[in-house]
Amino acid sequence: MNGEIIAVGSELLLGQIANTNAKFISQQLAGIGVNVFYHTVVGDNAERLKRAVEIAESRSNLIIFTGGLGPTKDDLTKETIANHLGVKLVHNEAALGSIEEFFRKRNVTMTPNNRKQALVFEHAEVLPNDTGMAPGMVLTKNEITYMLLPGPPSEMEPMFSNYGMKAILNRLESIDRIESRVLRFFGIGESTLEHTLEDFIDQQTNPTIAPLASDGEVTLRLTAKHPSDLERRRLLDETEAKIMERVGEFFYGYDETTIIKEMGNLIESNNMTLSVAESLTGGLFQEEVTSIAGVSKWFQGGIVSYSPEIKINVLGVNPDTVETYGVVSKECAMEMAENVRKLMDTDIGISFTGVAGPASLEGKEPGSVYIGVSFKNKPTASHFVLLPGNRETVRVRAVKTGAWYILKELR
Amino acid sequence: MNGEIIAVGSELLLGQIANTNAKFISQQLAGIGVNVFYHTVVGDNAERLKRAVEIAESRSNLIIFTGGLGPTKDDLTKETIANHLGVKLVHNEAALGSIEEFFRKRNVTMTPNNRKQALVFEHAEVLPNDTGMAPGMVLTKNEITYMLLPGPPSEMEPMFSNYGMKAILNRLESIDRIESRVLRFFGIGESTLEHTLEDFIDQQTNPTIAPLASDGEVTLRLTAKHPSDLERRRLLDETEAKIMERVGEFFYGYDETTIIKEMGNLIESNNMTLSVAESLTGGLFQEEVTSIAGVSKWFQGGIVSYSPEIKINVLGVNPDTVETYGVVSKECAMEMAENVRKLMDTDIGISFTGVAGPASLEGKEPGSVYIGVSFKNKPTASHFVLLPGNRETVRVRAVKTGAWYILKELR
CATH class of the missing domain: 3.30.70.2860 (Alpha-Beta Plaits)
Known part of the structure; x- marks a missing residue:
């Protein structure tokens, strides 16, 4: 099976977004041994899309489309492929029902163009959209499999993982x-x-x-x-x-795990709880923790102490510490970690203070990060790292480094 | 001028990285009015690359290649195109000099395959690589312009912005x-x-x-x-x-602004300060605020009160409120917003409580979100929204909705 991914959307050609859908699908297909030889991006234009499909048909037998299933006039993937293949479009009752339900629940009047989203190829296998409105579909014709998926990653990814992959595996020889x-x-x-x-x-x-x-x-x-x-x-x-x-x-x-997830698994299996005090990371550590469902078993909460006042007045850092060593210091990091642990009554407290950049702070260069780690009944530790990159990468790496320290301590 | 971008690299087809180069180049080209009608990704394979070039030549007159200019055997973009166009490859002295310099400086012996990086098309316009080794090049032949750029974004982006765009503008009619x-x-x-x-x-x-x-x-x-x-x-x-x-x-x-940025600009121009109490959003609002440099003028900090205990013990929400109305309630949202504002002594307090999913909570379905907004000297307000999507999109949309309420209030 030779795969090709055709992303449809002028926003890709205008550079407003990157084609992360092709990355996601390719990664999943690589995992089951389906070769992807081409990615193509084409705009919301029926004629150019049709030509891209013809080229794909000459070299691939699995063609996956993303985008162009929405309600607007620009969304023409379904219509163009149906026309090209000579198949009819019919309303899918399940999809139409859930679209109507969506509007009813929100007390919003459904505009007529939304009905178009429930149209699918006649005789196609329909892929449910659990996080949006337009369903996907798969149809094999003349030994070529066509799969249509929605453009927004929040809809495409669950649809492809939960339903699309199964449809492809059903068509795959075990020898490959x-x-x-x-x-x-x-x-x-x-x-x-x-x-x-x-x-x-x-x-x-x-x-x-x-x-x-x-x-x-x-x-x-x-x-x-x-x-x-x-x-x-x-x-x-x-x-x-x-x-x-x-x-x-x-x-x-x-595979797809993260350091934060592995850290969480260890905290949970040790029956421990965590709280967090963040300065330069500004909530990123906690955001990543809480992006995992079910963390309330071991994650209590935390403080984003962005200003020195919050460090002192809410987190109870000693004003002398700030005065003498500054907020970007191992002393401040240690007090932050220990104090948040006590304030929130948890087994572990972790803190982040440092310089995300672009400017220096307290004479320390961007990328300087102190991470405090406080375990109940253990002496509080502080680690210094100098991280490369811009504001965003410094924050991302600081968060991973912190999780790595807790993980190492627990195993 | 009709543009097409061909990214060469098997890592793209395996889904290891997304084609952010095409996004970057497309965005720059859109700014000067060059239409990009197709992106193509092809692997490190001479035969398939050659076929992709032939297709591009049939529909585009500006073909930009990224990737495959490096020293390894996999890097075959230059050789393949040169062969296809019937042009010679010659060593570029300036590029060769700086490659030798690179190794000399680091006291590393230069392996022979590195000389290959200095090869360019004979008679091509050479694009210097200020952040790496392999130079880029531009050649117009039979009214088609071929531009070759390196794959790593850290080399491609400065090369294209500083030299590539100029080469294209020189070939462009102002009429377009x-x-x-x-x-x-x-x-x-x-x-x-x-x-x-x-x-x-x-x-x-x-x-x-x-x-x-x-x-x-x-x-x-x-x-x-x-x-x-x-x-x-x-x-x-x-x-x-x-x-x-x-x-x-x-x-x-x-253009590229965000609701959070616009909210921040309004808070700052009103000389106000903000603090935040987050439950279901788990730090995401604060993370997005602090991803902008310079927010310490108006952002103080906040609390991630993920567990009910933190809402009560740290944020001071009345236990009766939690008992009677639950944590997913307008009453809890209002107390969270008002209490964080007072605790952190700011002009505005905002809070998020709700159900990110996948499970329901307190009988409320995923996507149910209460946002509390408390301005000093104004009655505290609470807004209910039912947001579509999965855990991640519910959180993202909740954050935007909150910023939107503050923004509307301030203008």
Whole structure:
């Protein structure tokens, strides 16, 4: 099966958004061994879309479209493909019902163009949209499979993961099956990791090993190809064990997990609770924690003490500490972590103070970060790191580094 | 001039990274009126790349390539295009010098494959690489312009902005110049906005009007085409005024701004300060505020009161309120907003409590959100909204909705 992804939307060609949908779909398809040879982006224009489809049909037998399923005149993916394939569009009753329900619930009058969203190809397999209105669809005709997905990632991603992947797996021969496993590392650079494993990566063909660095993390993607499920698994296990012998201390998890999630799992399994005091990260650590459902078992809350006044008046940092050492100091970080832990009555308190940039602060350069970690019945610790990058990457890396300290402490 | 961007790299087709290069280049080209009709992504494979070039040549006269200029065997963009066009590759002395310099400075022995990076098309205009090794190049042949840029955004972006754009402008007729303006709206759905402006959008040809919805917002992109700078500006102003007559109450800003930024500007110009109490949004509002540099003038800090205990013990919400109405209630939202404002001694306090999902809470369905807004010397208000989408989009939209309430109150 040769895949091609066609994203439809002039906003992509105008550079208003990046084609993250193609990234998401490609990643999922790579995991089940479907080769993607092309991504195409085309605007909201029927004629150009039709030509892109013809080109795709000449080289691919799985064509996945994203975008253009909405209610407006610009949304013409469905109509164009239906016309090109000579299939009828019919109203899907389930989708129409949930669209009407959506408006009824909100007491908003439904404009007529919204009915268009419930149109699907006749005889297509319909993919439900659990987070929006327009359903997706799959149809195989002349040995080519056409899948239409909505454009907004918040609708496309759950639809593709929950329904689209199943539809593709049903059409796939088991002989082509591959299996991927991603090993995630923190606290080691890409070149160091690659250097440590160099001989090994080069001689390895099944599974293949592909390193990738992003946002201070490094991942290794192992990809094994074998008709037998068991044998694929065994090949991956064997290679993973060899890698772990050399760099296991930097490993934190598999596949799509995050350091924050792994930290949370450990806190929860230890029956502990966490609270947070954030200055330079401004809420990012807590935002990432609470983006995971069900964290209320171990996450209590925290303080964003952005100004010195809040550090002193709400968090109870000693004014002398701020006066003597400044807010960007190990002393301030330690008091912040310890005080938030006591204030919120938790087992662990963590704090972040530092310079996100672009300007320096208290004579410290952007990227300077102090992370305080306070465990009940243990002496409070403070770590200094100098993080590379701009304001955004400094904050992101500070958050990961903090989670990494808690994770290391707990395991 | 019709543009097409061809990104070369198997990592894109495996979904390891998104094609942000195409976004960047498209945005720059849109600003000078060059239409981009297609993006293509193709892997590190000479045969497939050659076919992609042939397709591009049949429909575009400006073809921009990113990626595949590096030293490894996988990097074959230059060789493939040179072969296809029948042009010679020659060493560029300046580039070769700076590559040698790079290794000398770091006391690293230069491996022979690095010399390959200094190869350029004979007679091409060379684009210097100020942040890396491989130079870019531009060549016009048979009325088609080919531009080759490196893949890493940190090299591609400065090269394209500083040298690539100039090379394109030199080839562009002033007659084709366009100018775009994006109008941003909140509190109105895409279909309603489009319905309200329908007659107007349909009859409008210069500027064109393109609506786009994402994450609860709607934007209209106006694009005017005219040789004169002044006349382009006048066309945009005229159309904007007509749009504002009908939907001006939902407008919040231009181009790349955000509701949070516009809210911040208004708070700052009113010499006011803000504090925040977050439950379901878990720090997201504060994270978005503090991602803007310089907010310490008006943002003090806040509390993430994720558990009921923190709402009561730290934020001082009345236990009876929680008992009688629950934490997902207008009463709790109002106390949270008012109490955080007093605790942090600010002019404005805002609070978020609700159900992010996936599970219901206190009998309220996911997406139910109460937003409390407390201004000093005004009665505290509470707003209920039922937001669509998954956990992530509910949180994102709640944050925007809160900022929108403060913004409306202040203007």
